Amino acid sequence: MPAQSIWTLLSWGPDGWSDDIASGVLVTIVLALATLPIGLTIGFFVAFAKQHEEPSLRLAANIYTTVFRGLPELVTLFLFFFGMPLLLQYLVRLFNPNATIDVNSFIAGMIVLSLIFSSYASEVFLSAFRAIPKGQYEGGYAIGLSKWQTMRLIILPQLIRIAFPGLENCWLSLLKDTSLVSVVNLAETLRQSGVAARVTKHAFLFYSVAALIFLALAILSSIATGHILRHLGRRAVR
Amino acid sequence: MSVSQTIVVDKPPPLARGWPRARIVGYALVGVWILFGLGIVAYLVYAWNPEFFARYAPAYLQGLGTTLSLVSISMVLGALFSLPVAYGRMSKNWILSGLAYCYVYFFRGTPLLVQTYLVYYGVGSFRPELETVGLWWFFREAFYCGVFAFSLNTAAYQAEILRGAIESVPRGQWEGAASLGLHKLQTLRKVVLPQAIIVALRPYGNELILMIKASAIVAIITVYDLMGNAKLAYAKSFDIQAYIWVAIVYLVMVEILRHGVEWIERRITVHLHR
Numbered sequence: 001m002p003a004q005s006i007w008t009l010l011s012w013g014p015d016g017w018s019d020d021i022a023s024g025v026l027v028t029i030v031l032a033l034a035t036l037p038i039g040l041t042i043g044f045f046v047a048f049a050k051q052h053e054e055p056s057l058r059l060a061a062n063i064y065t066t067v068f069r070g071l072p073e074l075v076t077l078f079l080f081f082f083g084m085p086l087l088l089q090y091l092v093r094l095f096n097p098n099a100t101i102d103v104n105s106f107i108a109g110m111i112v113l114s115l116i117f118s119s120y121a122s123e124v125f126l127s128a129f130r131a132i133p134k135g136q137y138e139g140g141y142a143i144g145l146s147k148w149q150t151m152r153l154i155i156l157p158q159l160i161r162i163a164f165p166g167l168e169n170c171w172l173s174l175l176k177d178t179s180l181v182s183v184v185n186l187a188e189t190l191r192q193s194g195v196a197a198r199v200t201k202h203a204f205l206f207y208s209v210a211a212l213i214f215l216a217l218a219i220l221s222s223i224a225t226g227h228i229l230r231h232l233g234r235r236a237v238r
Numbered sequence: 239m240s241v242s243q244t245i246v247v248d249k250p251p252p253l254a255r256g257w258p259r260a261r262i263v264g265y266a267l268v269g270v271w272i273l274f275g276l277g278i279v280a281y282l283v284y285a286w287n288p289e290f291f292a293r294y295a296p297a298y299l300q301g302l303g304t305t306l307s308l309v310s311i312s313m314v315l316g317a318l319f320s321l322p323v324a325y326g327r328m329s330k331n332w333i334l335s336g337l338a339y340c341y342v343y344f345f346r347g348t349p350l351l352v353q354t355y356l357v358y359y360g361v362g363s364f365r366p367e368l369e370t371v372g373l374w375w376f377f378r379e380a381f382y383c384g385v386f387a388f389s390l391n392t393a394a395y396q397a398e399i400l401r402g403a404i405e406s407v408p409r410g411q412w413e414g415a416a417s418l419g420l421h422k423l424q425t426l427r428k429v430v431l432p433q434a435i436i437v438a439l440r441p442y443g444n445e446l447i448l449m450i451k452a453s454a455i456v457a458i459i460t461v462y463d464l465m466g467n468a469k470l471a472y473a474k475s476f477d478i479q480a481y482i483w484v485a486i487v488y489l490v491m492v493e494i495l496r497h498g499v500e501w502i503e504r505r506i507t508v509h510l511h512r
Binding site: 049052053054055056057058059060061063066067069070071072073074075076078079082083086172176177179180182183190194197201202203204207208210211214215218219 | 351
């Protein structure tokens with residue numbers, strides 16, 4: 001077989017690998033975007049619990065962050081990917097003795113990345129909570145807002161603005177952590193590049209492509225967050 | 239003239255009595271964690287298998303050694319290499335600073351897993367060329383490739399930590415030292431670094447913790463570190479306790495380090511507290 005030129009390898013279509021890698025990029029983006037809202041929500045509530053006056057809530061939230069920030073991402077992923085089917089199977093078999101459970105690697109990746117992202121985001125939210133003076137809450141109560149209304153109308157808008165730069169960092173590391181899910185056979189960017197590398201024996205080329213794609217995603221997200229930040233800043237001035 | 243100095247101390251409000259909603263939720267969540275912990279302990283007791291232990295415990299210990307040596311070698315090499323990078327980042331020469339910026343951006347913007355693959359599979363695919371240069375022995379070993387990728391990666395992060403710490407020391411400190419007749423190196427050693435270390439300690443500690451956690455990645459390129467041995471044990475026995483034990487070991491290591499860093503920080507900032 002004649003050696004193919006790298007441009008054929010990188011072309012779109014049956015001879016090239018661009019279409020395969022592009023589908024992988026799509027999976028990476030979808031995975032990261034699907035994780036983001038879940039992680040942000042959990043992270044917010046964990047931070048809320050961490051600054052609550054009730055000690056038992058603080059304890060529960062601190063255990064959460066200690067565990068998921070202390071475990072390597074890969075270990076958490078493997079524990080869930082291999083451990084969850086066992087646990088679910090055990091539970092399901094109490095009702096239906098011959099059921100089998102398989103965990104989708106996308107779902108497993110999403111759960112694990114949400115756990116990790118939320119434990120890092122909670123630290124960011126926590127320091128944002130601490131940056132908001134107590135008078136803001138008291139002002140809210142003084143004009144007759146309920147606890148929930150104060151949180152939603154007064155605290156949350158300020159919180160997001162303060163936490164935004166920190167959350168941007170969390171998002172960038174989430175984007176990078178999605179590459180770990182390739183290890184449990186999810187066909188995302190790195191996995192697809194790896195397949196291309198193995199088939200064509202051009203490992204350096206295809207792993208460089210993967211690296212450049214992640215770099216491009218990082219640059220794109222910093223452009224996007226720059227826009228959002230300017231938008232937030234304008235609202236603050238008005 | 240006497241000024242009555244009554245210090246008003248803000249006492250924390252007394253805790254609510256009875257069972258407010260937050261307390262019910264809090265107790266429930268702590269209960270869930272306790273159940274979870276007990277479940278894992280119960281599982282480990284139930285699945286206790288002396289054979290498993292006799293077979294894999296020595297391998298785990300060896301893996302722990304590999305992990306620790308990988309992390310410490312990479313941290314030291316990374317620290318050495320971060321010096322020129324940090325110098326480049328702070329340099330006024332735009333070529334130097336541009337190069338250093340690109341280096342840092344690349345290694346912080348791409349996943350460590352990709353960088354590791356790029357070194358192990360990517361550079362390793364140029365075998366004939368490497369053999370002629372005489373570097374094949376290095377890139378053949380997965381462990382060396384891991385050390386290489388990790389050192390480059392951590393150098394980028396450490397350069398940023400170093401730069402941030404040095405720039406956090408006000409300019410007046412440099413000028414004051416210059417007016418006392420200290421030259422640049424003396425200023426750096428005797429005036430700037432002692433102040434910069436206080437700022438840099440926590441990020442360096444975090445970087446060390448991140449490296450220990452990230453080192454699990456080398457298991458994928460066939461290095462038998464802690465995680466690699468867990469993978470092997472799981473593949474042979476299909477026993478999930480292979481991963482539970484390894485998780486406990488990592489968690490203990492990270493917690494020890496985290497508290498160690500906090501302890502050192504308390505010690506070196508004694509003069510700042512009253």
